[in-house]
Amino acid sequence: MKLFGLQITRAKNADIIDTSEKLASALGGWSMSTSGVEINARNAMQIGTVFMCVRVLAESIGMLPLRLYEEVGGSKNLVSGVRLANLLRNGPNDFMTAQEWKECVVTHLCLRGNHYSYVNKVRGEPRELLPLNPDAVKPIINDDWTIEYEVTFPNKIKRTLSQNEILHIRLFSVDGVNGLGPIQWCRNGLGLAKATEDHGSRLFKNGAHPGGGFQTDQTLKDEQYNRLKDQLDTFNSEGAHKPLILEGGLKWHQISLSAEDAQFLETRKFQRAEICGMFRVPPHMIADLERATFSNIEHQSLDFVQSALMPFMTRIEHRLAKSLLKPTSNQYFKFNANALLRGDIKSRGEFYTKLQQAGALSPNEIRELEDMNPRDGGDVYLTPLNMAHDGKPIKEGSNNAQE
Known part of the structure; x- marks a missing residue:
């Protein structure tokens, strides 16, 4: 590409493995932690806290509806009956449900920082999304700043695919191409957790008796x-x-000293809290209720949706739009997280009552949010009698006040 009349190209790096970090990357991203324990995406899942955090995130995103919408004249309408809408509603391929695919996406992001799906197109229209092993995909930036992907398929066949053929969802990145994998970058803390867990296993294997x-x-x-x-x-x-x-x-x-005297249990508690912080998962969601109270659990659950789940949902929505929709399209993908944000029955009732009395929601819209069928006459919006309209008070008996 040219910038200010100058030809700008990107230098190509030779694939020379001359450091332990490059060797680790070439072998799938594993690396030795400072505790002497080797940490990779596979054995990190053997740490109970990691497994529970990844499962909570994956299943929380997986159960949320992901729909295709269209914006026309300021109105937002749900798109249904077209192949692209059904792709993420009924299942992206023949062997996965929509929930399983979303869980796979989040699991890859949590463990490796990147998710890749092959977009199988027929006459330019996406027909399938086939998940790929992140370790089998290598992004390459060309001189013209386009991205290609070297993919090794399960049958060992290698192909170079364009960015239009790969759905690449990534976590936050330093180079804009490769997402930063939490397991690789937090391996020292995970190594300590794994070493502590292994020590406890050996302790109980020997009967948990002091020497x-x-x-x-x-x-x-x-x-x-x-x-x-x-x-x-x-x-x-x-x-x-x-x-x-x-x-x-x-x-x-x-x-010898007991495990408590050696602060074994305290170390395990600290590592559990650190891993929860790494994934932004509240401890009570992985059955750690030591500091949980009835007053703070609901607040922590709402904060979990906003701080942990929303970034995942936004990344997935934006990447799906960029990879599957045309740049001029007025359509977009959107998760429905209302089920996670609406709280208990009492709170929802008060919330809906206020919105209905303010004229923001009709009864049928409330019923739709509660997965109930519409009723006759339920599309009427209420207008409070004590509100002004166009700078003038509404007269009693006016048609603007509908009940």
Whole structure:
């Protein structure tokens, strides 16, 4: 491209693996954490808190309706009956439902920072969205600032596809092309969580007994030593909580600290809170109710929708519009998150009453929000009698005041 009369090109980087970070990237994005534990997208899901956070985000987005709308003359109308609208309502392909595809998108974003779907078009019209393994796709910026994707399909065939053939949804990015994967960039904290979890597993594998030693002033004979060893082997495998028979003046002395004394539990709590913060998931949504109260859970749930889910929904909506719709189209995609924001029955009733009395909603619009069928005469908007219209008070009995 030209800028101020000058030809601007982008330098191509040679694919030379000369650092551990590049090697990690070439092998799928894994890397060693400072705790000495290798962290990648697969084993990160073995951390209970990571699995629960990803599941909460994926299933929360997956259950929300994603619809195609059209804006005409200031009115917003739901588009139905066309193939593109059905694609994200009934299922983007033959083997996935719409919910499964949305869950797959969010899972890829949480673990790798990027989601890729192959857009199968027939005569220029999108017919299928086929999810791809993010590790099998490599974005490349050309000299003309267009993007191509080197894709390795499941049958091992490699193809280079244009940006019109790939739906690429990414998290926030430094280069505008590759989304930053939380697992890769937060690997040190996750490595500590994995190391702590592994330590706890080993502790309980050994019966969760503190270490110690036997002490005696006498010299044990071989027969006494072998009998003691056999007792300990039986004790560790199937004789837990049974008493030991000590002979030869043996005495037991505890020589190690308990898990609480070593702040093991405190470390696990801290890592759980840190991982929740990484995914913006309130702790009570992954069954951590230590600091939850009836007064703050509803507020935290609403904050979860606005702070954690809304960014995902907006990214997906904008990328679908850019990849599947024409630039001149007056159509757009929109998630319906009202079900998550409307609160309990009492709060919804008060909310609907205020909007109906203000003339903002008709009874049928309220019924639609509650998934109820319309009723006859339910399309009338109420106008308060104490409100002014065009700078003049509404006269009693005026046709503008409808009931």
